[in-house]
Every structure is written in structure tokens, then in C-alpha cells.
Amino acid sequence: MSIMQTLVQTAARFKPDADPDPLIASKKYVGRALDRVDGRLKVTGGARFTAEYAPDDMVYAAPVFSTIAKGKVRRLDTAAAESSPGVIAVITPKNMPRLVTPSLTDFAKLDKIAASNLPVLQDDSVHWNGQVIAVVIAETHEQAQEAAARVRADYDADEGMVSFERNKDKAIMPKDVLGEPPEIKIGDAEKNLKSAPVQVDATYRSPYYNHSAIEPHATIAYWEGDDRLYVFDSTQWVEGYRNSLAHVFALNRENIRVMAPFVGGGFGGKAGFWWNTILCAAAAKMVGRPVKLALSREGVFRIVGGRTVAEQRVALGATREGKLTALIHTGLTVTPDHARYAEQCTFPTRHLYATEALHVAQYVVNLDMVANTWMRAPGESIGTFAVESALDELAVELRMDPIELRRKVEPARDPTKDTEFSSRNLIEAYERGAAEFNWSSRNLQPRSRRDGAWLVGHGVATAYYPALRFPGGARVRLEADGTAIVQAAANEMGMGVATGQLQHAADRLGLPLHCVEFDYGDSHLPTSPMAGGSCQTLSILAATRATVEKLHRELLKLEQKDSASPLKGAKYEDLVARDNGLFLASEPSRGVSYVEILRKAGKPYLEVEGVSSAPMEMMKYSMASYGAQFCEVRVNETTGEVRVARWLGSFDCGTVLNPKTAMSQLRGGIVMGIGMALTEEMLVDGRSGRIMNRSLAGYHVPVNLDVPRIDVLFNDIPDPQTALGAHGIGEIGITGVAAAIANAVYNATGKRVRDLPITLDKLL
Amino acid sequence: MTHSQNAELERQAAESSVAGPDNRLRITLMVNGDRREVEIEPRVSLLDALRERLHLTGTKKGCDQGACGACTVLVNGERILSCLALAIQYTGQEITTVEGLALDGSLSPLQQAFITHDGFQCGYCTSGQLCSAVGMMREFDDGVPSAVTADVASGTIDFSDTEIKERMSGNLCRCGAYVGICDAIREAHSEVHSEVHHAGESR
Ligand code: FES
Ligand code: FES
Numbered sequence: 001m002s003i004m005q006t007l008v009q010t011a012a013r014f015k016p017d018a019d020p021d022p023l024i025a026s027k028k029y030v031g032r033a034l035d036r037v038d039g040r041l042k043v044t045g046g047a048r049f050t051a052e053y054a055p056d057d058m059v060y061a062a063p064v065f066s067t068i069a070k071g072k073v074r075r076l077d078t079a080a081a082e083s084s085p086g087v088i089a090v091i092t093p094k095n096m097p098r099l100v101t102p103s104l105t106d107f108a109k110l111d112k113i114a115a116s117n118l119p120v121l122q123d124d125s126v127h128w129n130g131q132v133i134a135v136v137i138a139e140t141h142e143q144a145q146e147a148a149a150r151v152r153a154d155y156d157a158d159e160g161m162v163s164f165e166r167n168k169d170k171a172i173m174p175k176d177v178l179g180e181p182p183e184i185k186i187g188d189a190e191k192n193l194k195s196a197p198v199q200v201d202a203t204y205r206s207p208y209y210n211h212s213a214i215e216p217h218a219t220i221a222y223w224e225g226d227d228r229l230y231v232f233d234s235t236q237w238v239e240g241y242r243n244s245l246a247h248v249f250a251l252n253r254e255n256i257r258v259m260a261p262f263v264g265g266g267f268g269g270k271a272g273f274w275w276n277t278i279l280c281a282a283a284a285k286m287v288g289r290p291v292k293l294a295l296s297r298e299g300v301f302r303i304v305g306g307r308t309v310a311e312q313r314v315a316l317g318a319t320r321e322g323k324l325t326a327l328i329h330t331g332l333t334v335t336p337d338h339a340r341y342a343e344q345c346t347f348p349t350r351h352l353y354a355t356e357a358l359h360v361a362q363y364v365v366n367l368d369m370v371a372n373t374w375m376r377a378p379g380e381s382i383g384t385f386a387v388e389s390a391l392d393e394l395a396v397e398l399r400m401d402p403i404e405l406r407r408k409v410e411p412a413r414d415p416t417k418d419t420e421f422s423s424r425n426l427i428e429a430y431e432r433g434a435a436e437f438n439w440s441s442r443n444l445q446p447r448s449r450r451d452g453a454w455l456v457g458h459g460v461a462t463a464y465y466p467a468l469r470f471p472g473g474a475r476v477r478l479e480a481d482g483t484a485i486v487q488a489a490a491n492e493m494g495m496g497v498a499t500g501q502l503q504h505a506a507d508r509l510g511l512p513l514h515c516v517e518f519d520y521g522d523s524h525l526p527t528s529p530m531a532g533g534s535c536q537t538l539s540i541l542a543a544t545r546a547t548v549e550k551l552h553r554e555l556l557k558l559e560q561k562d563s564a565s566p567l568k569g570a571k572y573e574d575l576v577a578r579d580n581g582l583f584l585a586s587e588p589s590r591g592v593s594y595v596e597i598l599r600k601a602g603k604p605y606l607e608v609e610g611v612s613s614a615p616m617e618m619m620k621y622s623m624a625s626y627g628a629q630f631c632e633v634r635v636n637e638t639t640g641e642v643r644v645a646r647w648l649g650s651f652d653c654g655t656v657l658n659p660k661t662a663m664s665q666l667r668g669g670i671v672m673g674i675g676m677a678l679t680e681e682m683l684v685d686g687r688s689g690r691i692m693n694r695s696l697a698g699y700h701v702p703v704n705l706d707v708p709r710i711d712v713l714f715n716d717i718p719d720p721q722t723a724l725g726a727h728g729i730g731e732i733g734i735t736g737v738a739a740a741i742a743n744a745v746y747n748a749t750g751k752r753v754r755d756l757p758i759t760l761d762k763l764l
Numbered sequence: 765m766t767h768s769q770n771a772e773l774e775r776q777a778a779e780s781s782v783a784g785p786d787n788r789l790r791i792t793l794m795v796n797g798d799r800r801e802v803e804i805e806p807r808v809s810l811l812d813a814l815r816e817r818l819h820l821t822g823t824k825k826g827c828d829q830g831a832c833g834a835c836t837v838l839v840n841g842e843r844i845l846s847c848l849a850l851a852i853q854y855t856g857q858e859i860t861t862v863e864g865l866a867l868d869g870s871l872s873p874l875q876q877a878f879i880t881h882d883g884f885q886c887g888y889c890t891s892g893q894l895c896s897a898v899g900m901m902r903e904f905d906d907g908v909p910s911a912v913t914a915d916v917a918s919g920t921i922d923f924s925d926t927e928i929k930e931r932m933s934g935n936l937c938r939c940g941a942y943v944g945i946c947d948a949i950r951e952a953h954s955e956v957h958s959e960v961h962h963a964g965e966s967r
Contacts (some may be wrong), residue, residue: 045822
């Protein structure tokens with residue numbers, strides 16, 4: 001840690017707490033299960049996604065992918081493609097505009113966000129199987145596809161390193177893991193483990209996964225002159241894309257506008273700045289017309305990375321009473337040198353349980369692969385699979401109920417950060433869940449319940465994801481008629497951003513819901529962090545809160561120019577916003593409407609822009625959401641098939657903005673966790689580095705019949721350190737799911753599967 | 765096969781190719797009750813004809829290879845995957861897309877139920893889910909059994925969640941809105957049926 005970071009952290013710890021957000025007590029729309037504001041657009045086909053914009057004169061791009069993992073393109077034969085009907089240009093390293101090499105995400109600054117720092121089509125080198133080696137531009141989609149198939153490449157292939165199994169011995173410890181140390185040691189965990197009366201020591205494996213959002217990545221780009229670029233993109237972060245484009249094309253950020261009003265799912269796969277966006281903008285520049293580059297499904301698998309394969313060791317030493325004396329969690333993951341992303345699989349273990357000694361460490365092996373990237377609850381989803389499976393194994397060794405074990409290891413303070421928790425009610429989530437799920441009727445003895453050919457089992461696991469906030473901005477414009485518009489760059493990929501933010505803004509302003517609008521999905525709007533890491537909601541809430549405060553202070557100033565004002569002499573702190581205006585908290589009848597304030601001041605509108613403070617609370621406290629995942633599985637004794645029969649997720653994730661959309665988000669995470677546990681696996685050919693099952697027919701995401709009824713409970717306990725007491729909830733749903741299923745499979749069959757996905761062959 | 769052999773085959777294929785601007789056909793498609801003329805090559809899929817030529821972008825492309833269901837539309841009331849269909853095969857047939865599900869601006873009970881039960885998040889699979897559900901309910905009402913129908917001979921099938929889920933399993937939703945989708949379809953189906961029942965009674 002630098003001296004500066006240490007200083008800031010020390011300062012943060014002594015900074016007195018702000019009072020909890022007063023709106024927690026007086027919310028009106030917040031907490032209601034309202035329908036999505038964009039629901040009508042989505043069920044009528046009226047919501048327009050990126051590939052659906054149609055600028056005049058638009059042409060189509062189709063990439064050509066390499067078929068080797070490492071080496072050089074010796075000869076690229078584009079003649080047949082060039083003479084193919086409708087072709088306008090074939091872009092190769094020879095004629096590709098010279099671009100600045102993209103920069104990887106810098107977590108200190110978080111402005112640029114490339115997933116890979118390779119030069120984009122600037123030379124003949126090949127770094128992964130599937131890399132783009134040429135792009136064809138043609139008048140129609142069909143013509144572009146046809147011509148792309150006619151480009152021929154001869155290669156000088158190098159051996160390349162593509163097999164995880166064969167290259168594990170080349171693992172190295174990365175410099176850092178998302179800015180955190182790669183290794184932490186408290187006490188001597190290995191020594192404690194050896195002397196512990198009860199021990200568990202196991203290795204857990206998970207495969208490569210793919211986000212597989214149903215909308216494939218798409219971009220439409222066009223230029224105005226040489227230096228103005230407009231981009232529609234299916235991105236999770238309009239602003240990060242704008243900044244990255246500015247860097248790569250050496251333009252001023254102000255000259256670029258990135259728009260993404262609706263995004264068809266992202267799950268982390270549309271956050272990193274990928275080649276398709278850069279290639280599309282470059283193509284538009286070359287041909288001087290708007291270009292659409294909509295990746296095929298295969299294209300998504302080839303040039304957009306997913307979640308790394310992982311091998312994790314978790315070792316637990318415990319007393320007979322279930323106190324941990326040693327907690328060891330080490331993880332090995334894959335990242336190519338051009339991505340340098342060590343997926344943070346040990347992060348949950350750093351904050352979850354009390355232990356006498358702890359050792360966490362991460363290693364990576366650099367393979368010649370497409371850049372790996374964030375995928376829903378990166379780190380925590382695979383990390384909780386390992387640690388929550390191990391805890392279940394310990395409960396089995398101890399002959400103890402796994403929920404009872406969670407009680408024994410519940411810490412009073414964050415074990416590695418050594419701070420208090422801002423709000424942690426994990427045990428309450430377990431207890432509420434256990435009551436609702438009827439956990440007490442579960443058999444402790446494995447393989448003791450059956451229903452015909454089916455063995456029935458139950459499992460639990462902890463869900464965990466940090467509550468992150470980043471500074472951000474918002475603009476609020478109050479109109480003379482008393483309506484308001486709130487604006488933030490923000491992205492909507494299905495989380496219900498607009499709905500939740502509107503509920504908040506209406507309460508914050510004291511306006512009826514129909515009098516407020518929320519404007520988002522455009523890099524020209526005030527700065528927002530990426531829609532990822534479950535940080536967007538919380539960050540925009542804080543920014544809107546700060547901006548509305550600024551608006552209210554200005555309104556009060558305007559109002560107090562009137563000597564007869566009912567708010568004469570009042571201070572900002574004395575006010576509440578309600579009933580379309582500002583009122584004295586102490587004297588509810590004294591107040592004035594927004595319309596009146598603006599009318600008296602002779603203003604047609606009042607517009608303010610504000611920013612939220614630096615997230616000091618994240619340094620002072622350990623801040624996270626928690627949950628308890630309960631499930632019932634049925635395993636066919638003859639075929640080994642696993643079906644999930646029942647699910648309950650009980651979550652401790654702060655104030656819930658909208659239970660309807662929140663429930664959908666958590667269920668969605670759980671569904672993806674079911675896929676992670678049972679059906680999903682990206683298969684990489686260990687010789688060629690080629691992803692073999694690069695289609696939705698080969699990569700099996702859960703279908704409707706794979707998913708049971710999913711019930712969700714909320715503690716709904718506000719976090720005193722956040723706006724509204726809320727947390728983001730995009731990731732937490734998937735965490736703990738794979739472990740809960742593996743634990744239930746053990747309970748059903750007596751067989752411990754430590755190797756995802758739990759396919760039937762592993763149970764026979 | 766070597767790369768150069770490949771190239772030779774491609775060259776031959778290119779020579780015999782009939783694709784080209786001159787090869788376009790003018791066809792008429794009946795979409796949502798409107799006659800729409802398009803000039804397209806024979807190889808253009810119905811999905812691309814709708815999205816790229818007619819700018820009816822409500823119908824979505826998720827895979828372009830028949831694996832996700834996002835492109836589902838109704839042809840004469842039956843659900844098909846428009847990415848696996850050539851537009852020229854569908855001249856003169858009644859095509860219904862998501863844009864045609866609402867009547868005079870008012871949502872169908874199914875669309876409304878999707879909103880009420882939050883049967884989506886991002887909304888990208890939703891058009892396909894809706895069209896598929898319409899086609900599925902009709903198949904069901906026509907007595908078509910599914911893989912989970914226990915007693916095919918009995919003639920009556922219970923509109924159970926398992927039946928709904930099985931029959932909707934060709935429509936992937938990566939946002940995982942399956943619970944809401946199932947709730948919405950069950951409600952819409954029972955609503956429509958109680959109406960039918962009602963109409964029968966009053967006669
Ligand atoms: S786009 Fe037709 S099935 Fe996926
Ligand atoms: S709502 Fe996003 S894929 Fe179904």
C-alpha cells in the first residue's frame with residue numbers, strides 16, 4: 001500500500017459517521033413493488049437495442065477470426081472477398097487506421113476499461129484462437145458474411161500455451177488482485193491446520209464459463225468529419241467506452257458520444273472494452289459511412305472472454321465445537337498476459353468467517369487465450385463454491401448442522417480488514433430462511449431420503465458480495481410546472497435502473513412518481529460508474545441525493561429573498577421535501593411548493609449538477625450484502641441426473657428499493673448459479689486453444705424447465721452508511737448457489753462433487 | 765484439408781454463386797395485417813427481412829442458428845424460429861410479430877401479465893417469449909401433448925407449471941426471468957379461458 005493510501009485509510013477510520021439518511025424513515029415510493037417503467041416498451045417490441053438503430057446509408061461489418069492460438073498470419077488472401085458482391089472494403093493490418101493501443105482497466109482511476117491491451121489489428125501477430133485478423137465491410141449483412149468466409153489465411157503457427165492442465169506448473173503470483181494484495185497471512189495457518197482436531201483439506205474445480213447474454217454484442221458507429229464520433233453500443237458503461245475510444249482514437253472525450261439506452265443483458269461481458277467496438281469505429285472512419293458490427297453468437301464466444309477456469313484449495317482446521325483455528329484458501333486461475341486479470345476468488349474468504357489463523361493466496365497462469373473478464377460476481381461466485389463447500393464438509397465431519405456451524409464462525413469484526421461491519425445480519429438471514437424453508441425437517445444423514453427413483457437432499461450455503469460505491473454525478477432539473485428530470489449516464493441491462501431511481505428521486509424530491517423522469521444511457525449525461533460490481537444503483541442514489549440537496553439549498557436561497565416566505569429564517573437542515581415542495585420539519589403546515597418558489601423567483605426552471613463524495617465509508621467499514629441459499633435437489637439414482645426442486649434465497653442486502661425488480665435480479669442470479677453448478681462449461685481444445693462449444697446449442701444455459709419456483713426473502717435492514725440504506729444486488733444472487741447445490745447433492749447421495757459442473761457422469 | 769485446398773473450393777463456390785444485387789426478388793409479406801413489399805436476395809432470413817429491411821426490430825436475434833428462441837414469430841398462428849426461415853418462403857402467409865400482439869394500443873392479457881409478474885429483465889428475449897407463449901397456448905388448447913405429458917391417451921392435459929416450462933424451454937432467458945414468465949403465462953391462460961367460458965355461458 002502506498003503512503004498516500006495508508007494516510008487516506010487512517011483518516012477514513014477516524015472520520016465521524018454521517019447520520020443515517022433521513023429518507024430511510026420517510027420513504028413513500030421506495031420499497032414498493034412497482035411495475036417497471038419501461039415494461040410496456042419491452043413487451044411491445046418498442047424498446048430499441050443497439051443493433052436496431054438505422055442511420056442512413058449504413059453498411060455492415062463481418063469479422064474474420066484466426067484459427068490458431070499463437071503465431072503470425074503469413075499470408076492473408078483477400079482477393080476473393082474484395083471481388084465478392086457488395087463488398088466495400090476489407091480491413092487488414094495493412095490498411096487499418098493506426099490506433100493507440102488500449103489500456104487495461106486501472107482500478108486506481110477507473111476511467112479506461114479495455115479487457116485486453118493488445119494492439120487492435122495493427123500487425124500480423126495472433127494471440128488467441130479466434131482473434132480478429134480482418135474485417136469485411138459490405139452493403140448488406142449477408143454480403144459481408146459471405147465475403148468474410150472467403151478470406152483465407154496462412155499462418156506461421158507457434159506452439160502456444162493453451163492447456164490449463166499442462167501449464168499449471170508455470171503459475172505465478174500476480175502483483176495484485178484488483179488492487180488488493182494477492183496474499184494475506186494471519187498467524188500460521190498451516191501449523192494450526194496440522195494440529196487441529198478436525199480437518200478438511202480439499203481442492204475444488206470450476207470450468208470456463210461464458211456470460212451468454214441473449215443480445216450479442218453490437219455496435220453502430222459513425223463519424224462527423226475527422227474528429228467527431230457517435231457510437232451506439234451494447235455496453236455496460238457508456239462513459240468508460242467513451243473514454244477508451246477517446247484514448248484509442250486520440251480524440252477529445254467531448255468529441256465522442258456513446259449511447260446505450262437498452263442493453264440486452266451484460267453480466268460483466270459488456271463492461272470490458274472489446275475489439276468489436278474499436279473495429280466498428282475504425283471501419284466507419286475508413287468507409288466514411290455508418291457501420292454496424294453485430295457479432296454473431298460464435299463471434300461473441302471467440303472475441304469476448306468469459307470467466308476463467310479455476311482450481312482452489314480450501315483447508316479448514318477446527319475445534320470439536322466448530323471454532324476455526326485455520327482457514328486456508330488458495331486459488332489458481334487463468335489470465336493471458338494481455339488481460340492480467342486474476343479473478344478474485346479468495347475475496348469472500350477474506351471477509352466471511354472468524355478464524356485464529358488465515359492464509360489466502362492467488363496465483364495465475366498466463367495462457368494464450370481470449371482475455372478473461374468479469375462475469376457475474378467475479379471471484380465471489382467461484383470463491384463461495386470452494387469455501388462454502390468446504391464449510392459443509394466440515395459440518396459433516398463435526399456432525400453438526402451447517403447453519404449451526406455458520407453461527408460458530410460468525411465474526412465480530414472483519415477478519416482481514418480489521419474494521420467493524422456497517423451492517424451484517426447473515427445469521428438473521430439464515431434463521432428467517434430456515435424457518436421458511438422448513439430446514440429443520442432436513443436429514444443430517446446423507447442418502448436417507450428418497451422418492452421413487454430419486455434421492456432427495458437439502459443444502460445451504462452463504463451468499464456474499466461487497467457493497468461498492470463509486471463517486472458519481474447527477475443533474476436535476478426542476479421545471480416551472482413542478483415536474484423534474486434526473487439525469488445520469490447510467491446503463492440499463494435489465495436491473496430496472498430507471499424504475500428504482502425514479503422511486504428514489506420522487507421520494508427525495510417529495511414529488512409524485514408521475515412528475516419525475518429519469519434520463520440515462522448516454523455518455524453526454526453526468527458521470528456514472530459502470531453498471532457492474534453491483535455498484536451502479538448505490539452510486540447513483542448517492543449522487544442524486546447530493547444533487548437534490550444542492551437543489552434544495554438553492555431553492556431555499558431563492559425563496560428567502562421573499563420576506564413574507566413561510567420558510568423565512570429556516571435552515572436547510574430544518575426542511576423536509578414532501579407534497580411537491582419544501583416544508584419545515586417542525587411545523588408541517590409551514591411550507592411552499594416548488595411551483596411557487598420558481599414563480600416568485602421568475603425562473604422557468606432550476607437546474608443543478610452535483611457529485612457524490614468519495615466513498616470513505618468503504619474504508620472505515622466492511623460493507624457487504626449477505627445471504628443464505630437453501631435448496632432441495634433430486635438425484636436420479638439410475639441416471640445420475642440432478643434436478644433442482646426447490647429454492648429459497650434469504651438475503652441481507654440493505655433497504656430494498658423495489659421488491660419486484662429486486663426479486664427478479666436475485667432470481668436471475670440464482671438461475672445463473674444453477675447453470676454454473678449443473679450445465680454450463682466452456683470447452684477449450686487443449687491442443688488448439690479453440691473454444692469447441694461456441695454456440696447456445698453447445699453451451700448450456702438453464703432453460704425454463706431447469707428452474708424451479710424460486711422464493712426470495714429480504715431482511716430489509718437498512719445500512720446506516722448508505723443512501724437510503726440500500727445496497728446493489730446484481731451479483732449476490734449467484735454467490736453460494738453452486739455450493740448449496742453441491743452440498744444438497746452430497747446430502748442426497750453421500751457423494752461429494754468438487755468439480756463443476758455436476759454432470760451425471762460424476763454421480764454414477 | 766490444407767488451407768490452399770480450402771481456398772480452391774471457395775474459389776469454385778464463388779464462381780458458381782448466384783448471389784448478387786441482380787439476384788434480388790421483390791416479395792410481399794403480410795406482417796401484422798399489413799402488406800409489406802421488400803426486395804431481397806433469396807438467402808435472406810425472415811428475421812433479417814423483418815429487422816433489417818422492414819425495421820420491425822421487435823423480433824430479436826440472439827443466435828441466428830435456432831438455439832435461443834429470441835426470434836420466435838407466429839406464422840398463421842404457429843410459432844416458428846424466424847432465423848431458420850427464408851423470407852421468400854413466407855409470402856402470402858399471416859406473420860405476426862411482437863408489434864402485432866397489442867390491439868389498438870391496448871396490451872394483450874399476456875403482455876400485461878408479463879409486466880405484472882416481471883417476466884423479464886433486459887427484455888431482449890421477451891418478444892420471443894411472448895410470441896412463443898401465444899403459439900404454445902394454442903398448441904396446448906389443440907390438445908398437442910409435450911414430452912412431460914404423462915397420459916397422452918387421456919385426451920385432457922392439465923395446464924401445469926411443468927407443462928408450461930417444458931413447452932417454453934426453447935426460449936432462453938439469460939436474465940433468468942423464468943419464474944415470472946411462468947406466472948404470467950399461467951395467469952394469461954386462465955384469464956382467456958374464463959372469458960371463453962363466460963362467453964359460452966351467456967349464449
Ligand atoms: S435467433 Fe433464432 S433461435 Fe436464436
Ligand atoms: S429478459 Fe433478458 S434474456 Fe430474458
